[in-house]
Amino acid sequence: MAARPPRRPHEPVKFAYWVPNVSGGLVISDIEQRTSWDIDYNRELARIAERSGFDYALTQIRFTAGYGAEFQHESVAFSHALAAATEKLTVIAALLPGPWNPTLAGKQLATISQLTGGRIAINVVSGWFRGEFAAIGEPWLDHDERYRRSEEFIRALRGVWTEDSFTFNGDFYRYRDYSLKPKPLDPLPEIFQGGSSRAARDMAARVSDWYFTNGNTPENVARQVDDIQGKAAELGRYVKIGVNAFAVVRETEAEARxxxxxxxxxxxxDAVKAFGHEVKNAGAASPEGEGNWAKSSFEDLVQYNDGFKSNLIGTPRQIADRILDLKDAGVDLVLLGFLHFQEEVEFFGREVIPLVRELEARRRPVHAAA
Structure with missing residues (x-):
């Protein structure tokens, strides 16, 4: 395996939060969640997050109800509303190839980029919920075909954003002398993607700016990072890494646990088992039988993206130390879910992020500050 390419270890780790633009919160549980999916709550949450040191907000895409998400706001329109309500926050809109094509996505995002000073990004979701595709009449492709389509989606999207008279002959998307105007502002919207399968990691190495992985230990994250960065380095690329985590920060570890x-x-x-059935089937369909949620327990699945596995559960100092462990493993961004979003995002920004910055500063060589 190729050696991991040079990183930028002295860059501060970035923080993002899951936007609750769907009902039900971020856990499949009947516990009280002082979180709302409506726009007024989310506008205020975005402002709190921006003030608290968060860099990104990630909107979710759901087309059908399931696993507590009875109501769902569409991600691109919602992302624009949050960007319009803030001044610095970059909002990442989740897009699903199939319902979206690169022409529509390219036009929407170029417009939002122009209107918000470039504070829009996308998360390309290849799809795991077969029932959702069936409900809206979209073909359900084989596992690796979904990632092939997503890769073409990204290549076509970048093409319409950067070229005039763009021509592209793919298996899923085709263009002939197409010019999109206006184009997004520079720099172009960043492109995120998720997944843990071989196809997902290879796609990230070839075309994505960022790779999101489910929650995991630093040791397991490091293995994924080495794999992706080794392949990316062979292509002269570097892929930034984000990890999912569900943060429970309290005055004592006992309270958090x-x-x-x-x-x-x-x-x-019933909802947890149904969710587990869907996502594990999606992962098992990959040729190697691996993927997100392949080794998730019942407890892991209660938080949709294995957020408990990242172990950001405890006191502010414990959380800060564990974030630095993730950073050492190659993580550039931590994507966070919370039980009570507004109050906990504010608490995290006040009590945890300054500790992370303090720990980062202690490690920073004197010459790096020049």
């Missing part, structure tokens, strides 16, 4: 215990104790078992 008690919250997680209550979340799991009050989990909706």
């Amino acid at each position: 008690a919250v997680v215990d209550e979340i799991v104790e009050k989990a909706n078992p």
